[in-house]
Amino acid sequence: MDFEDTPEEAAFRKQVRAWLEANAPKGAGAGMFSANLNEAEALKIARAWQAKKAAAGYAKITWPKEFGGMGGTGIQNVIYSQEEANYNIPGGFFDIGLGMCIPTVMAHGKPEHLERYVKPALYGEEIWCQLFSEPAAGSDLAGIRMRAEREGGEGGDWIVNGQKIWTSGAHYSDFGIVVTRSDPTVPKHKGLTFFFVDMKSPGIEVKPIKQISGGANFNEVFFTNVRIPDSQRLGKVGDGWKVSLTTLMNERLAIGGGGGALGTDQLIELARKTIMPDGQPAIRNAAVREKLADWYVQGQGLKYTRFRSLTALSKGQTPGPENSIGKAVSAQRGQDYSAFAMELMDMGGILNEAELVHYKAGFQASWLMAPAMRIAGGTDEILKNIIAERVLGMPGDIRVDKDIPYNQSPGVK
């Protein structure tokens, strides 16, 4: 048992370090949520960086070389991410396209699609988004309403109407993958059809959603009589659910990183330096100590669970089910300890003044973003269902609308 790279991993890390040292932009600013760079500036830097990475084979390490990848291993991918994280490169623009959209096109598209779309996506020339969630369908994705009707017979264009929501990057994307309802008279999983769509198509309108944090990281996307050629259909008519599952299974293993910037280290420091009404530092307070212990142990548990997954990856195995607990634990934990840090600051804890408040009001910012972390990419509740069903093998939920026509299901008008 140790934390060392194997000789092969060490050699790869050395190679990556040397390449990054020679090629990575210096002082490029922070990630996409940063206020230091505006989005257009960040995107410009990110595109240039993506092209460089792609040319060197690092853009998709695990893809085969014929698609512009490196034919590498999962652990090499993680090593690259760890090393790249040491540089301040704007990120996040290409993850959805390369992680979910393009793999779906690869699995269900025609050879000419691959020829046309894979390389521009890999080089950051074209960006893709994923049009799945709707106002009335999130956790229950198969309940989507966006309507697709075929004009004419076999091979005719599709006319699409409806609304998508929570679409990251829709406003700068060139293409999107979209799941629609092509037949509302059959049970809900059977009446879906899957397409990719040019985001510049007439009838598509993208509107940013103002969040409780004040920012706008996601969009609503409205489709009004949007015309999609049948050649952009992925999978058979009515097979949209099956295709959607391919997309969801391609969600990347989120085991590379190490969580947010503010954690228990900062919390302990804050507790050491904050004086309580009894005149003692907060860390001398028994209630404070107990909470610090709980969060520290949870944090260590998450960290070393990631290490266990990395070990599996390093041995060429698929990480075990323990990898599924990360998000279920960390989102709520972050919400709780951010709230507690604010509590330590007494009345001043409510201030959102970067100049006045510890860590540039970072705990306050993370508290305000925390509700999103518990919902986006699978709610806490859905994640616990997944653990119960896929890890522990417990039965799926009873679905009362599974076998009845979608348009007669409860809640569907």
Next chain:
Amino acid sequence: MNFDFSDDQKLLKDQANKFLSDKSSLKVVRRILDTDETYAKEVWKGIVEMGWTGTTIPEAYGGIGLGHLELCMIAEELGRSLAPVPFSSSVYLATEALLIAGSEEQKQKYLPALAAGEMIGTLALSEGTQAATPKTMKVSFEGGKLNGTKLPVPDGDIANFAIVVVKTGSGSDEKSVSLAIVDLAGAGVTHAPLKTLDPTRNLSTVTFNGAPAELLGKQGEGWAVVQQVLDRAAVLVAFEQIGGADAALAAAKDYAMNRYAFGRPIASFQAIKHKLADMYIKNELARSNSYYGAWALSTGAPDLPAAAAGSRVAATEAFNFAAKENIQTHGGMGFTWEFDCHLFYRRAKWLSLCLGSHLSWKDRLVSELEKRNAA
């Protein structure tokens, strides 16, 4: 990254699992619960024959000279089976104390006998219903004689000798604490079983009345040695707790899959699914913390005190939660003597208190973090 046990270590775990499921089923645990037997002698005999009692004892002292990682694997399986044997007292506490502080003569005398199962040892620390501290402890050692009462002493009615944490001066600080090793069958020693909430592990009251004993380690250095022993034992007991917690989760799942209510298995209700998912999450967090504890223990890392406390805090949380929610999942049947749920409920609490309370380990952990953060 190689943050896992080796194939050989996992093989040892499989062998331990096979032996214990075969020879130490819950029927054996129930026999100890229902009778006056203090432990399962036939299981202990098998454990000794397989060499587990000598796992970390060097070959020069009659052991098999493996490491603490191997011992962690055995501990997890002992925990899973709830084996009613004095393993933790003899192996995690007495043996480790001797390895840390024993003189050459003491090692020669005790370690081969411990490895061969000819002797069982324990550590006598507590004196009543509060944490033992240099300030509150009363059992004294003067002129080679022990006086006073230790309780509860784990496996005190089973062990042949005890390492007793004693006062050797009039002060109330750590420097007034030493360790003495005493023959429990010798003159001036009486002991008797105490009623406990987990009768499958013996707890005893041991009274010394001028009992002859000798120092283990230097006078005035006992408290430091005890802390080292507790750190080591915390990691090992954490693996027992993880084994027990896994078994409780498996039992809860089994029952939920087969118990029908409102026309469906109760395992299909989200209230039950989420409860069991929470058990799984706590168990995995405990396992990952304890892997780190195992690494720190096996390498003698300076971070061992924090790693050990983290292992213990997480594992205590996991087993206590799994044990109580296993009963809840079983509904009324879980409260019957007939069902096995209470065996886990009892053992979870025994293990969570046996090296000091959950609260005190959290405090110990934060003290370590505080030191590190201030540095």
